[in-house]
Amino acid sequence: MRYFLYVSGGLLLVLVFVILFNTVRYSKELPKHAAQPITGISDSAALHLSEAIQIKTVSYGESLPIDSAAFHAFRRFMEVTYPLVHQHLERTIFSEFSFVYKWQGRNASLKPYVIMAHMDVVPVEEAAEKNWSVPSFSGTIKDNYIWGRGAVDDKSSLVAILEAAEQLLSQNYQPERNIYLCFGHDEEIAGLRGMKLIAEWFKSNNIQPEMVLDEGGEVNTHNMKELNRPLAVLGVGEKGYVTYQLQIEKAGGHSSMPEKETAIDILTRALSKLRQKQMPARITDPVQQMFNTIGPGMSFTSRMAFANPWLFKSLTIRQLEKNNRTNAMVHTTVVPTIIQAGVKDNVIPTVATATVNSRILPGETSADVENFIKKTINDDRIQVQRVEKLTIEPSKTTPVSSHAYQIISSIVYKMVPDVVVSPYLVIGATDSRYFRDFADGVINFLPIIDTKGFHGVDERVGVEDLKRMIFFYKAVMQENK
Numbered sequence: 001m002r003y004f005l006y007v008s009g010g011l012l013l014v015l016v017f018v019i020l021f022n023t024v025r026y027s028k029e030l031p032k033h034a035a036q037p038i039t040g041i042s043d044s045a046a047l048h049l050s051e052a053i054q055i056k057t058v059s060y061g062e063s064l065p066i067d068s069a070a071f072h073a074f075r076r077f078m079e080v081t082y083p084l085v086h087q088h089l090e091r092t093i094f095s096e097f098s099f100v101y102k103w104q105g106r107n108a109s110l111k112p113y114v115i116m117a118h119m120d121v122v123p124v125e126e127a128a129e130k131n132w133s134v135p136s137f138s139g140t141i142k143d144n145y146i147w148g149r150g151a152v153d154d155k156s157s158l159v160a161i162l163e164a165a166e167q168l169l170s171q172n173y174q175p176e177r178n179i180y181l182c183f184g185h186d187e188e189i190a191g192l193r194g195m196k197l198i199a200e201w202f203k204s205n206n207i208q209p210e211m212v213l214d215e216g217g218e219v220n221t222h223n224m225k226e227l228n229r230p231l232a233v234l235g236v237g238e239k240g241y242v243t244y245q246l247q248i249e250k251a252g253g254h255s256s257m258p259e260k261e262t263a264i265d266i267l268t269r270a271l272s273k274l275r276q277k278q279m280p281a282r283i284t285d286p287v288q289q290m291f292n293t294i295g296p297g298m299s300f301t302s303r304m305a306f307a308n309p310w311l312f313k314s315l316t317i318r319q320l321e322k323n324n325r326t327n328a329m330v331h332t333t334v335v336p337t338i339i340q341a342g343v344k345d346n347v348i349p350t351v352a353t354a355t356v357n358s359r360i361l362p363g364e365t366s367a368d369v370e371n372f373i374k375k376t377i378n379d380d381r382i383q384v385q386r387v388e389k390l391t392i393e394p395s396k397t398t399p400v401s402s403h404a405y406q407i408i409s410s411i412v413y414k415m416v417p418d419v420v421v422s423p424y425l426v427i428g429a430t431d432s433r434y435f436r437d438f439a440d441g442v443i444n445f446l447p448i449i450d451t452k453g454f455h456g457v458d459e460r461v462g463v464e465d466l467k468r469m470i471f472f473y474k475a476v477m478q479e480n481k
């Protein structure tokens, strides 16, 4: 017994020593940086964004018509506000409202950059309108913010790109390499008529971008309390996207004499099973790289966990699972989004359907999701059908060593004082997904600090943020390595 105590006591000491040794070796002070002041940006950009917000370029739904008058007005707004861009860059039009502008560079042997944004916005629900501090499409400028749907997602980006190009053109600037400015009009409804066609056009013309820059990451100053530094996350990979239709058909009848089980019962039971289970957790490359970047600057306990994954990995995952945002970083998510059955209060419906949307972690596929759904609901009466045209498998990730990552991170370091720049897995879906299989690098990032109201109430962007974005795009356009 005593021998056993000695041995286990000794082992425990070794264990504690290894954990501490790893933690100390792992810990380091993250470097601090001064930043350049953001100067030379005119105030008219805010007015232009305000004007852009007032044009209601809403994407209502994949199968619903768009307000083409609004999209025509937006096209006109771009032409009138940015005359030099339209004079000097060659425009190609896709599906009437999506555009590619080619800016000829001096050195045609270099691979081009693609800088993109989208002009469509999500609707504002009627019930939510009263919660806005200003009318949702007013483009009001007050308290140093520009307010309205699209202020963040993604008209600020579109306006900033065009402001940057217009300013540089007014100084007779010509970029080193070709730059393509790409603007989609249906990003919020999967980009099938816009960026998907644009990406196919790039492929069929054998244009292989060195870098694609799109929305998706930003600068955050308060979500990472432990780090106590601004954190800029550069999206280097994106989750995949797949949607399934679940359908059950079963004889209905009069609601006065229901059978033991109706179509609605069967479907809702299946959905509730799906919600009780998650696909297995996994730490993907971008998430691991994020840990590697920010981990050394975190608290002692966090550093201990990151430095000893052999012991603390499952604990780290459980921590991440507590919050829906971080949970989505380590799981392929599966959630019902539409449910339909029934037409009359006294009739039991014959058909019940549900739409289930999934965002797939890199390393898994839509086939894995389908297996998971079928196995979990375990009911042959329910047909599970994939919506093919919306399916996008998870992307390959952009390496930190790539030209694209290196260029963008060096610009961000120069712009935001003491910022920590980290790779990141984009949880949503952006238009840039159509470029991931052939571009050398895709980076999702906008230099907005602490976005407000994105897809929600009181969406707004700081006047300073807009200036920083223009400054950022100018730096990218002037990059000549």
Ligand SMILES: [Zn+2]
Binding pocket: 118, 153, 154, 187, 215
């Ligand atoms: Zn967007």
